[in-house]
Amino acid sequence: MEKLSKEEVLHVANLARINLSDDEIEKYRVDLKKLIDEIDKIKDIKGYDDDLMISPVEYNTELRPDKEGKMLDYKKALENAPHKTGNFVEVPVMLNE
């Protein structure tokens, strides 16, 4: 069975910001190869025109009036944050040193 290399799996995992265990890496070497082979079939499709369909919406984006609306209370906005200090969301150290 064809597989991706370990490095290829780690590359896509890094793009997706997902840590993987050794077992997961082995599993995804097979699974991701299957999926990528499937989407590779698009390379064989010919004869299409170049117009892109980004969204099924056929009208121009209409912005709402620039008026002050209901604001979210910060206390409410923080309700689901797993770590917080005062009025702030708390995150670990970003820069060492």
Add this chain to the structure above:
Amino acid sequence: MSKYLDLSIKEINKLLKDKKIKPIDLVNEVFERIESNSDLNCFITLNKEEAIKKAKELESKEVDNIFFGIPIAIKDNICTEGLRTTCASKILENFVPIYNATVIDKINEKNMIIVGKTNMDEFAMGSCSKTSYFKAPHNPWNKDKITGGSSGGSAACVSGRLVPLSLGSDTGGSIRQPAAHCGIVGMKPTYGRVSRYGLVAFASSLDQIGPMTRNVEENAELLNIICGKDEKDLTSARKDVEDFTRLIGKDINKMKIAVPNYFVSDIVSKEVLDNFNKTVELLKKSGCTVDYIDIKYLENAVTLYQIIAMGEASGNLARFDGVKYGYSYENPKDLEELYTKTRQIGFGDEVKRRIMVGSFILSGENAKIYYDKALSIRDDIKKSFDKVFEKYDFIIGPTTTTPAYDIKEDSTDPLKAFMDDVLVIPVNMAGLPGLNLPIGFSKDKLPIGMHIVSKRFEEAKIYQLASFLEKELKLNLDPRGDKNE
């Protein structure tokens, strides 16, 4: 045990108006049924206390609309303020939204009663609801069979007569395919018809919320109240609210129907095809023209869907990082480890696979090779459909290739979930409306469905054809069978 829930919404509405029953009678009956059918595992979170409270509050109010006091179940990827919304994922296991989705506000305006949040595939990624962190729901027709997915809980609770109505969401068949497997009516409206505000995004250019019901008329009635332009969703359509029931009961004579050859090819099982062909004969006998046609790129729709849906999902699910909400990895050494370990532990297998492939698709040159090309062919598919609708009123086909399969069947193949939806995915590509109508049963008494598709914004016509067939076919769609008689 009372049996008010076996009545039509119209009949229940009359009893409420005449003060013969109260909303609390309906709510009590719903929870009795949910509790005695807990093995179906339709719900992730029940809203019992709040539902009872709301039912009592409604006793002092006037019954002013058809859905007043009617219980409804909501798919667990639609945000409900104060009511846990998990997307069937560990990463949102304890997430309680601080606002309502627009459809929830609309349901509340009509004084409907939300009884709980339904089980589904994790982040709506799957076609059998087995990727749920909370274990799969079971099919009321045969508990050893899948419900389909991703709106499996929403389909099973309506099919099992636990709740009369539910809402689902459909990115690549997630309303219509489980509706087919569970023997109910499920509509994916035109893209833009229903606001997506508050629907946890999977693939934003494909996602759409829709009604799941026991019959066609109640489906149209429910779409009536959830549709409409919403300034909180810039992709919602500038369309006036209309009455989707207005063509129900009208003659279907001389309607022109197209069947794409691919939809009746050897990818479809004999049992499903036999049922479908019988329905086609009925349509012909009733004065419709039915032609078999070819639609370009239909057989490529799954590949395109994979590229577009996984690409969009990888961006949409980037927000789950352990910082703002949801599961958060404890004591990370730095921010990077917080992200990567939160996502490793918080997401299930199917979701991780799709995000990784999606990130691959959108990275560097690949965006041109895969994503841009998929969008070009998507445009061609849409134009092909438009061309068909210049000549025909409807496109029809079977909704699924087989009846519901065994829940124990191996589902580790990463391609399986996509292939299960092969007949319904093209509709999402083109943003068209599509409805599943039950048309018969397999020899094992499992429901089989037909997919009815129309031009954009012609849902009323779909309901017209579907209600005609429903009336002609007179199927008993109650899986409890004799127990109900």
